[in-house]
Amino acid sequence: MFTFATDYYLCVLIAAIGVLQIAFSIGKIRGLLIFKSPIIARGGGLALAVAAFIWFFSTGTRNINDYEGGLDANTQALFFFFGAFSAVVVTFVVASIVNYRMAGPTAPRDAGLDAVRDTNYAKALARSLSYWWKNWRTQTKDYFSG
Amino acid sequence: MAHADERLFLWLNGFVGTIPALDRVVTWLVSDYLIPVTLALALVMMWFIKTDRDTRERHQIGVFVALTAMALSSLGVFIVNAMYFRPRPFESLDATLLFYRPTDSSFPSNAAAAVFGIAFAVWGVNRRIGSMFIAAAAVYGFSRVYAGVHYPLDIVASALIAAPVAWLTFRLRDLLMPIVRLVMKAVRILCLA
Numbered sequence: 001m002f003t004f005a006t007d008y009y010l011c012v013l014i015a016a017i018g019v020l021q022i023a024f025s026i027g028k029i030r031g032l033l034i035f036k037s038p039i040i041a042r043g044g045g046l047a048l049a050v051a052a053f054i055w056f057f058s059t060g061t062r063n064i065n066d067y068e069g070g071l072d073a074n075t076q077a078l079f080f081f082f083g084a085f086s087a088v089v090v091t092f093v094v095a096s097i098v099n100y101r102m103a104g105p106t107a108p109r110d111a112g113l114d115a116v117r118d119t120n121y122a123k124a125l126a127r128s129l130s131y132w133w134k135n136w137r138t139q140t141k142d143y144f145s146g
Numbered sequence: 147m148a149h150a151d152e153r154l155f156l157w158l159n160g161f162v163g164t165i166p167a168l169d170r171v172v173t174w175l176v177s178d179y180l181i182p183v184t185l186a187l188a189l190v191m192m193w194f195i196k197t198d199r200d201t202r203e204r205h206q207i208g209v210f211v212a213l214t215a216m217a218l219s220s221l222g223v224f225i226v227n228a229m230y231f232r233p234r235p236f237e238s239l240d241a242t243l244l245f246y247r248p249t250d251s252s253f254p255s256n257a258a259a260a261v262f263g264i265a266f267a268v269w270g271v272n273r274r275i276g277s278m279f280i281a282a283a284a285v286y287g288f289s290r291v292y293a294g295v296h297y298p299l300d301i302v303a304s305a306l307i308a309a310p311v312a313w314l315t316f317r318l319r320d321l322l323m324p325i326v327r328l329v330m331k332a333v334r335i336l337c338l339a
Contacts, residue, residue: 012183019187023194027202049187053180062177065246076178080186088338112334114199124337132335143331 004060004069005079011056012083013090018048020091031102031116031124032095096122151299155235159294162242173244175289178257181282185264189213192268192275193339203330206339208271210326211319212264215312219263220256222307227251236294244293254303255296258287262305266312 002010024032025041035041056062064070071079104118106127115124132139162169174180189209196202232253236243250256265283269276287301333339 008179011179012187015183015187016190019191020194023191027194028197029194053184056179057174057177062179063173063245065248068246070178070246073178076182080183084187084190110334112199112337112339113194113202115337121337128335128337143328 004064005071005075007056007059008071008076009079009083009086011052012080013086014052014055015049016084016087017091018045018050018052020087021045021048024091027113029113029116031099031104031119031121032091034091034094034098092121092125096120147299151297152235152239155241155291155297156239158291158298159235159241162244162292162294169244172289172292175285176245176293176295181286181289182257182261185261185279185282188275188279189264189268192272203339205271206330207319207323207326208268210322210329211271211315212267212312214322215263215267215308215315216260217263218311218315219259219304219308222311223254223256223259223304226254226303226307227256232297232300234295235297241294243295245290245295248295252296253300254307255287255290255300256304258283258290258296258301258304259308261286262308263312266309267316270312270316 020032021034021041022045024030025038025045030036033041035044062070066072066075099120102118102120103123107115107117107119107124115128189212192205193209194202196205227250230253231251234248234252235241236247261283262280265276265279268279283305287296287304290296291298291301330339
């Protein structure tokens with residue numbers, strides 16, 4: 001049987017995976033979409049988020065004080081961060097596998113999220129990190145200026 | 147004023163038990179885990195949703211402003227709580243409770259101030275998304291009165307604390323920028339901003 005905190009973490013993880021798919025679909029970040037069809041990405045994402053909350057609230061009493069087994073505000077924020085971060089990692093791994101063959105035009109070195117618009121995330125990340133690795137002196141200087 | 151507040155509370159809380167389906171919905175809405183988590187997920191969505199880089203960056207700065215406004219609103223409530231303690235309505239009145247029994251001061255509502263802080267700050271960045279956030283915060287506030295956790299004035303006071311705090315945070319966001327820019331540069335290296 002999962003603890004309250006584990007249930008909450010799983011709820012955030014699943015809901016965040018759904019929300020990220022909706023956001024990447026609307027933001028046209030195709031390299032991070034698990035499903036190419038906007039209808040499936042948005043509809044599936046919404047269904048995932050709603051299902052996570054329904055599961056969380058229907059599998060136990062959730063209005064519990066923190067000293068009776070619930071979570072205080074700080075722990076709740078911490079587990080939200082863990083859940084959302086895990087969702088980002090899961091999405092990146094799955095989307096990198098699903099979009100393995102996707103290789104759009106080479107984006108500028110500081111393209112950030114735009115680099116993943118038409119490119120597999122793993123490739124875009126490798127390109128960005130290798131640029132930093134090769135030019136770390138100038139990049140670090142740039143990082144702390146302006 | 148306190149008398150009118152109590153009367154309004156008793157009138158709203160008096161509906162508990164008349165429509166069981168509504169009570170069940172409110173039991174979910176009043177939870178610490180539905181509306182606050184939904185708003186937090188909406189902030190995650192705001193981070194990625196815009197297609198052009200400038201608007202996206204404005205939204206991403208808005209996420210930092212919203213989180214700062216939330217923290218400062220909670221700080222404002224903490225200061226008021228240190229000076230004034232108001233017992234919870236279920237302790238003083240014949241109220242029906244749909245929530246657990248919190249032990250801290252009823253006035254002002256910390257939970258409501260946090261969500262109003264986020265909502266007002268987001269409104270400063272994007273009126274359409276911000277209006278949805280404010281509507282969600284208002285529903286959250288209403289549910290806390292209906293469920294017997296707060297008086298109406300507690301929620302109004304929370305919004306009145308959160309609004310100027312969010313406005314000030316939004317206006318003074320340039321002070322946050324050195325930290326925000328460093329974080330965003332780091333996140334951009336990871337192709338996340």
